[in-house]
Amino acid sequence: MKKLVEIKDVSKIYNPGENEVRALSHVNLTIGEGEFVAIIGQSGSGKSTLMNMLGCLDTPTSGKYFLHGQDVSHMSDDEQSDIRNREIGFIFQGFNLIPSLTALENVELPLIYRGVSKKERLRLANAALNSVGLEKRKTHKPSEMSGGQQQRVAIARAIAQAPPILLADEPTGNLDTHSTKEIIRIIKRLYHEGRTVIIITHDPGIAKQAKRIITISDGMIQSDIKNPEYKDEI
Amino acid sequence: MGTFGEYIKSALASIRNNKGRSFLTMLGIIIGISAVITVLIIGDGMKATVNSEMDSIGATTISVSLDDTKTDKTFTREQIDQIESSISRIFGISPTVNVFGSVKGRKGSYDVYVSGGKPAAENSSGVTIVHGRYYGDSDVDDAKNVLVISQTMSNLVFGYEEAVGNTVELTANDLTQEFTVIGIREDTPMDMAYSSFGDEAMVLAEGPYTSVCESFNFDVDNMITGFTMYLDNEDKQAVLAQTRAVVENIMGLRGENAVKISSGAGFDQTTNAILDIITSVVAIIAAISLLVGGIGVMNIMTVSVTERTREIGIRKSLGARTSSILTQFLAEAAILTFVGGIIGIIFGLTVSFIICKVVGFSFTVNPALVAIVVAISTAIGLFFGIYPAKRAADLDPIEALRTE
Secondary structure (H helix, E strand, O other): EEEEEEEEEEEEEOOOOOOEEEEEEEEEEEEEOOOOEEEEEEOOOOOOHHHHHHHHOOOOEEEEEEEOOEEEEOOOOHHHHOOOHEEEEEOOOOOOOOOOOHHHHHHHHHHHHOOOOOOHHHHHHHHHHOOOOOOHOOOHHHHHHHHHEEEEEHHHHHHHHOOOEEEEOOOOOOOOOOEEEEEEHHHHHHHHHHOOEEEOOHHHHOOOOOOEEEEEEEOOOEEEEEEOOOOOOO | OOHHHHHHHHHHHHHHHHHHHOOOOOOHHHHHHHHHHHHHHHHHHHHHHEEEEEEEEEEEEEEEEOOOOOOOEOOOOOHHHHHHHOOOOOOOOEEEEEEEEEEEEEEEEEEEEEEEHHHHHHHOOOOOOEEEOOOOOHHOOOOOOOEEHHHHHHHHHHOOOOOOOOEEEEEEOOOEEEEEEEEEEEHHOOOOOOHHHHOEEEEEEEEHHHHHHHHOOOOOOEHHEEEEEEEHHHHHHHHHHHHHHHHOOOOOOOOOEEEEEOOOOOOOHHHHHHHHHHHHHHHHHHHHHHHHEEEEHHHHHHHHHHOHHHOOOHHHOOOOOOHHHHHHHHHHHHHHHHHHHHHHHHHHHHHHHHHHHHOOOOOOOOOOHHHHHHHHHHHHHHHHHHHHHHHOOOOHHHHHHHOO
16 A cells, blocks of 8 residues: 555644643654545544644644655645645535635635636536535535535535545534435545545544544544444445 | 636625625725826816917917027028928018117107018017008018108107108118108007117117118128017917928028027916926825725725635635735735726716816816726725735635634
8 A cells, every 4th residue: 555644753832932732742644545544532632733734734843744755844835735736635524615606616616726727627526516416506605505515515625626635624523413424425435436535533423434543632643443343335 | 827817706706795895995996086087187178278278369489590509501581581481381480680770860869779570570479550561571572671660769759659651860880771661560568668768768660681681781691590480379389390391401401400499488388387287286186085095995805804714714725825815815906996997987087077068178088098097096906905915815724714
């Protein structure tokens, strides 16, 4: 299995000095291509910091982060933007759709920033929305859709440009049971289609859907196990 | 990058989504631009009206002379006549041969200043014939010893005002010649001034330059270095354009830059300068309202950035670069002021049209002015958009995503 994510001795310290907060402490982590990983931890455990690091939204205070073999730990803002655009599809707890744009326009956004032509952009965005079952909602604005539908739009946006990593931060945190099942089903299917999926959650019920479970607390990795309860069916 | 069009599109979408607020933001720009436009157009109209009134005042003069540092040439009689007939749209030209001497009539002798010229000199300001006539072309051609004198001179030399037909003796250059008075003209302030010195009084008279030269032994073909052109004020620009070429041609002075033409700092130029100053001062005051409008744009854009912090965070997480966000917000500000500028121009044109019609000024629109104003209003958007757009672009994506 090829290494996709390689974190070496990464620490993140906020407010360096007397009142410093050590959000991550000497973390080492490797995730291979095509893995399905859940990172579980309570709030304040450092999982959000880890997720920001993995998503190239943040840089470590010390240590190194290699993504696809490339050192991304000390990049400029614009370089990080390019890496996010190319390598990472985000799925957020709050969906994070732009309210003034339609479903289709939201899905088009990362493709615009990548400089994809209008025609190709529409093709990819339509295909992504079709794959999450939203053929009929393309011209709807977020406010005209249910939470589950909004999260499906967000997933379509994350996969439209086929990034190698899907990074899902509490993807079902704002959803009811029915929608949660639906979203988990879609995420599992995406894993089966060959994508690397990383879910960050505090919910053991969600974490046990993944093939590998990493537990984090106090900014350190406490356990990293193969999930014995993993079921391969969708 | 074809993505620029996308930023414009998303800027437009955001303006549409906040119609009311966008309009209020534009209002400042609309008022500023329409104030500037109105002032400038009314200023132009005022100038055009004043100028056309001054054009209708009538005769004006242009002085033409040869630069004696560049050429030794002088105008001959023949060349003077040739120049006069070659320049169109003028009343005529007149060289000036001045002679200082004395005049003797029935009632006494006085110092006299005789201006020798051509009949066009009758167009000089202040020349009004009250008895007899001005000298004509035949008097010049035949070098007749005739004089046009002022009422004062007539009174002093003859004792009465209507002395047409009488003769005087003019002495100058040690030569004495007899001249016949053919016309009496109204006094000018100059006549009054010169005649008020009692025994030292001096009188003024005019006659054909040819006879003046012949009578007092001046070489007419070797002394004239300049002349005055008389024309209608309306034709001034056209004549000015033509004069140099004609004179250079006839005098064989092409390319030597030896012809000096002076239209004088006339009254109209001074008036125009004053009107221009008034217009610019008022325009500057109007421009201040434009500045206030620009600050309004900055204000609203800053609020908009704060409100859309989360959107900016989302865009950044999806791969938007600093420059993409900057462009999007700058485009939004520029579009607001561009559209505001267009509306302001339409409004300003309407207002200035109505005012010009009511006041009676001529209404003309300079297309360059409209283009410049559109450019300026867009530039205002870009300038005042920089601060909020920079704020948006520099947001930390993690912080931005965390805001509600």
